[in-house]
Amino acid sequence: MAQSKSFWKRFVDSQIFWPLVALGLIMLFNAFFTPNFFKLEIKDGHLFGSLIDIINRGAPLMILAIGMTMVIATEGVDLSVGAVVAISAAVATVLINPALGQQLIASDKLVENVTATPLPVVILAALLVSALCGLWNGLLVSRGNIQPMVATLVLMVAGRGIAQLITGGQIITVYFTPYFFIGNGYLAGVPFTLFLVAVVGIFTWLLTRKTAVGMFVESVGINVKSSFYSGVNEKNIKLLVYVISGVCAGIAGLIVSSNVKSADANNAGLGFELDAILAVVIGGTLMTGGRFSLAASVIGALVIQSMTTTMYAIGVPAMAAQAVKAVVVMVVILLYSEQFRNVANRVFTRKEVRS
Amino acid sequence: MADSDQVILTMKGISRAFPGVQALQDVDFNLRRGEIHALMGENGAGKSTLIKVLTGVEAPDTGVITLEDKEVQVRSPQHAQELGISTVYQEINLCPNLTVAENILIGREPRRTGRIDWKRMNAQAVDILERVDIGIDVTQTLGSYSVAIQQMVAIVRALDVASTKILILDEPTSSLDTYETDQLFSVMRKLKGQGTAIIFITHFIDQVYEISDRITILRNGKLVGDYDTNSLTHLELVSNMLGRTLVELDSVSKSRSKLVADGHTSDPVMQARQLGSTGAIDPFDLDLYEGEVVGFAGLLGSGRTEIANLLFGVDKPDHGTLAYNGKAVKKFSPLSSIERGVALSPEDRKAAGIVDELSVRENIVLAMQANRGWLRYLSSAKQTEIADKYIKMLNIVTPSPEQPVKNLSGGNQQKVILARWLATNPQVLILDEPTRGIDVGAKTEIQKLVVSLAEEGKTCIFISSELEEVLRTSDRIVVLRDQEKITELTGDEMNETLIMQTIAGS
Numbered sequence: 001m002a003q004s005k006s007f008w009k010r011f012v013d014s015q016i017f018w019p020l021v022a023l024g025l026i027m028l029f030n031a032f033f034t035p036n037f038f039k040l041e042i043k044d045g046h047l048f049g050s051l052i053d054i055i056n057r058g059a060p061l062m063i064l065a066i067g068m069t070m071v072i073a074t075e076g077v078d079l080s081v082g083a084v085v086a087i088s089a090a091v092a093t094v095l096i097n098p099a100l101g102q103q104l105i106a107s108d109k110l111v112e113n114v115t116a117t118p119l120p121v122v123i124l125a126a127l128l129v130s131a132l133c134g135l136w137n138g139l140l141v142s143r144g145n146i147q148p149m150v151a152t153l154v155l156m157v158a159g160r161g162i163a164q165l166i167t168g169g170q171i172i173t174v175y176f177t178p179y180f181f182i183g184n185g186y187l188a189g190v191p192f193t194l195f196l197v198a199v200v201g202i203f204t205w206l207l208t209r210k211t212a213v214g215m216f217v218e219s220v221g222i223n224v225k226s227s228f229y230s231g232v233n234e235k236n237i238k239l240l241v242y243v244i245s246g247v248c249a250g251i252a253g254l255i256v257s258s259n260v261k262s263a264d265a266n267n268a269g270l271g272f273e274l275d276a277i278l279a280v281v282i283g284g285t286l287m288t289g290g291r292f293s294l295a296a297s298v299i300g301a302l303v304i305q306s307m308t309t310t311m312y313a314i315g316v317p318a319m320a321a322q323a324v325k326a327v328v329v330m331v332v333i334l335l336y337s338e339q340f341r342n343v344a345n346r347v348f349t350r351k352e353v354r355s
Numbered sequence: 356m357a358d359s360d361q362v363i364l365t366m367k368g369i370s371r372a373f374p375g376v377q378a379l380q381d382v383d384f385n386l387r388r389g390e391i392h393a394l395m396g397e398n399g400a401g402k403s404t405l406i407k408v409l410t411g412v413e414a415p416d417t418g419v420i421t422l423e424d425k426e427v428q429v430r431s432p433q434h435a436q437e438l439g440i441s442t443v444y445q446e447i448n449l450c451p452n453l454t455v456a457e458n459i460l461i462g463r464e465p466r467r468t469g470r471i472d473w474k475r476m477n478a479q480a481v482d483i484l485e486r487v488d489i490g491i492d493v494t495q496t497l498g499s500y501s502v503a504i505q506q507m508v509a510i511v512r513a514l515d516v517a518s519t520k521i522l523i524l525d526e527p528t529s530s531l532d533t534y535e536t537d538q539l540f541s542v543m544r545k546l547k548g549q550g551t552a553i554i555f556i557t558h559f560i561d562q563v564y565e566i567s568d569r570i571t572i573l574r575n576g577k578l579v580g581d582y583d584t585n586s587l588t589h590l591e592l593v594s595n596m597l598g599r600t601l602v603e604l605d606s607v608s609k610s611r612s613k614l615v616a617d618g619h620t621s622d623p624v625m626q627a628r629q630l631g632s633t634g635a636i637d638p639f640d641l642d643l644y645e646g647e648v649v650g651f652a653g654l655l656g657s658g659r660t661e662i663a664n665l666l667f668g669v670d671k672p673d674h675g676t677l678a679y680n681g682k683a684v685k686k687f688s689p690l691s692s693i694e695r696g697v698a699l700s701p702e703d704r705k706a707a708g709i710v711d712e713l714s715v716r717e718n719i720v721l722a723m724q725a726n727r728g729w730l731r732y733l734s735s736a737k738q739t740e741i742a743d744k745y746i747k748m749l750n751i752v753t754p755s756p757e758q759p760v761k762n763l764s765g766g767n768q769q770k771v772i773l774a775r776w777l778a779t780n781p782q783v784l785i786l787d788e789p790t791r792g793i794d795v796g797a798k799t800e801i802q803k804l805v806v807s808l809a810e811e812g813k814t815c816i817f818i819s820s821e822l823e824e825v826l827r828t829s830d831r832i833v834v835l836r837d838q839e840k841i842t843e844l845t846g847d848e849m850n851e852t853l854i855m856q857t858i859a860g861s
Binding site: 210211212213215216218219222223225226227228229230231232233290291 | 669689690692693699701706707708709710711712713717721722724725726727728729730731732733775
């Protein structure tokens with residue numbers, strides 16, 4: 001019965017359809033207005049081009065959006081991800097360069113390939129600290145019964161302070177080639193960050209769709225009380241999604257700091273939480289919780305990143321870029337609004353009648 | 356009628372339909388100056404719709420409202436207030452973090468040269484409260500006082516905002532203890548003496564007899580009648596609310612031939628000893644045996660749902676013990692109950708039962724999956740198989756298992772909830788109002804299912820407002836009144852007359 005619906009119909013009804021349309025429109029715009037936008041070159045065995053650039057630069061956002069999707073699906077929100085990015089970056093760089101920047105920067109000569117801590121330990125420590133940040137948020141929300149927006153606001157504000165404490169208020173620069181690979185490396189000609197996105201995406205997909213976690217998350221997001229009556233441990237489900245969001249922010253922090261080879265507690269991941277929420281919203285997961293799609297959120301992140309890249313490419317001044325972005329986002333959100341669509345439909349049908 | 360000049364409000368021929376429900380049908384209601392008028396009826400009787408019509412929240416489809424001999428159309432709650440109709444709702448809508456004086460005079464603070472004159476404000480508040488004999492410190496925050504005081508502050512505020520002629524109190528005593536209720540009643544008597552007409556909505560029968568002058572009874576959206584409280588017996592009140600006349604009662608056949616409740620050879624499956632929770636249900640003893648259906652009879656708020664919630668672990672007891680198969684229960688939570696083999700189909704299907712946007716399949720397997728834990732995920736093939744099995748077994752009408760459950764009718768949603776619990780293979784199945792708001796066909800199916808489950812050896816608790824249905828399915832009936840287990844009836848004692856007498860407390 002369900003199979004009788006054509007593949008196209010099911011695709012149109014699915015959650016990834018509209019985000020894909022939005023992405024397609026941006027691509028279409030570029031096809032006309034941005035020269036060489038779709039050109040892919042191979043230099044030194046690496047793929048180069050605007051498209052690769054979008055994916056590479058959008059990687060942290062895509063990973064954050066995956067974590068944020070699960071939080072939002074439980075009718076929550078995680079405002080602290082930007083701050084956790086900074087914490088993760090701070091932890092990683094301090095472990096590589098515990099001199100807090102001073103000693104090594106003091107000499108003009110850049111020291112190559114120095115680390116105080118082995119790379120696996122650096123990565124694990126950063127992710128562990130991020131997971132603890134998520135755990136803190138999760139405890140406040142699930143055990144403290146604090147509204148998610150307020151609970152995560154605490155860490156959003158405090159987190160940058162914590163990052164400052166870790167870095168001693170300095171911008172920490174590192175000189176350690178293996179670490180640079182995380183954000184800048186290429187594997188089989190493709191940016192390494194893309195593999196990271198894939199790993200995070202596949203892991204969360206397996207967790208949510210091949211275990212009962214996805215069903216519980218959606219159930220809790222739609223009706224906490226019914227879920228509780230049905231024996232779902234709604235507190236632990238909420239705890240879990242914040243931990244996942246924290247770890248995702250940790251990975252994003254590694255990418256960001258590796259990318260710029262430094263950690264700036266004040267500016268690393270600044271405003272990321274809002275972009276991540278926006279990506280989820282563009283992906284069509286409702287802020288009121290319930291049904292979610294990880295793929296749609298990833299596409300939502302790509303929409304945001306390609307918009308940014310496009311504006312740089314066609315030379316929109318940086319100051320105006322935010323405004324243009326806001327307009328595009330508004331149009332996308334309006335398209336989701338059933339009320340707006342009804343109004344639009346009415347306007348269109350009236351025109352048809354007249355003509 | 357000598358009283359006719361005393362009538363302040365008449366509502367005549369009021370009807371209001373919602374999609375699929377006739378909430379009110381040709382209802383008449385009249386109210387006199389200086390009387391306390393109880394509005395009674397079970398859930399869905401139309402009490403709240405009638406109040407909504409009177410306070411301008413809903414417009415009636417037909418009918419006329421006359422206030423002080425003038426025909427009026429109440430356009431909005433604000434308009435109702437202007438007309439002198441004030442309502443105090445069950446949930447108090449005041450600000451607990453402001454002082455008592457601020458709450459009473461908010462928006463109308465006395466001013467001096469543009470600033471609030473705090474002294475005069477506090478004095479005014481004291482003055483207003485004294486009119487109803489309440490002497491409290493008005494500079495304390497409202498939240499520091501008991502619910503009863505808060506309720507009374509809400510009442511005096513309502514009285515003071517407009518020159519209130521009609522005061523509507525919607526379940527004001529539901530969260531008050533005996534002393535607080537007495538306090539509230541003395542305020543109500545005082546107001547009555549001052550000529551205010553009070554509409555009092557409650558489900559506590561004793562309180563109705565204590566305070567009200569007249570009673571209007573609604574049932575299924577229709578007016579049953581209005582009565583002087585003195586001339587209506589407890590029993591008549593209950594039978595009018597539940598919809599069985601005394602004549603009918605006597606003619607109910609007593610030819611139940613199902614297994615008799617005596618001769619329990621085995622040990623009880625569940626055993627409650629002085630189990631209770633303050634403010635919800637007084638301590639009670641209860642034994643549940645294999646293969647029996649135990650009916651709970653009592654009005655809404657009598658404690659029947661509260662017992663169900665305790666047995667299932669939704670609420671935690673603060674008194675007594677519960678044993679399951681001889682072992683003391685230590686952990687009270689739905690999940691641990693499911694693990695033990697207890698299931699509860701909750702009273703409020705929408706709020707605590709269905710997960711409306713999930714599919715029929717997901718709703719059915721939810722509790723079973725919760726019991727298995729997140730790792731041992733049922734494959735989608737297995738889920739569909741389970742869903743199909745129960746869709747067939749319970750005759751659930753749905754185009755496919757993938758249909759969101761919100762698109763199903765009430766009866767089918769209820770069956771989905773039953774399927775959810777049957778899938779966990781429970782030993783004890785508690786059904787709280789499983790037949791509310793569903794059509795007759797589905798009702799009968801559910802009743803049959805309950806009996807057949809008991810025949811398979813399961814223990815069922817069947818809670819319903821409809822006595823007839825409790826009688827038809829149960830082997831033993833627990834009667835509750837005012838948050839207290841009154842008695843257990845078995846065998847020949849199980850007849851409507853006796854049950855109603857017990858509920859009515861006469």
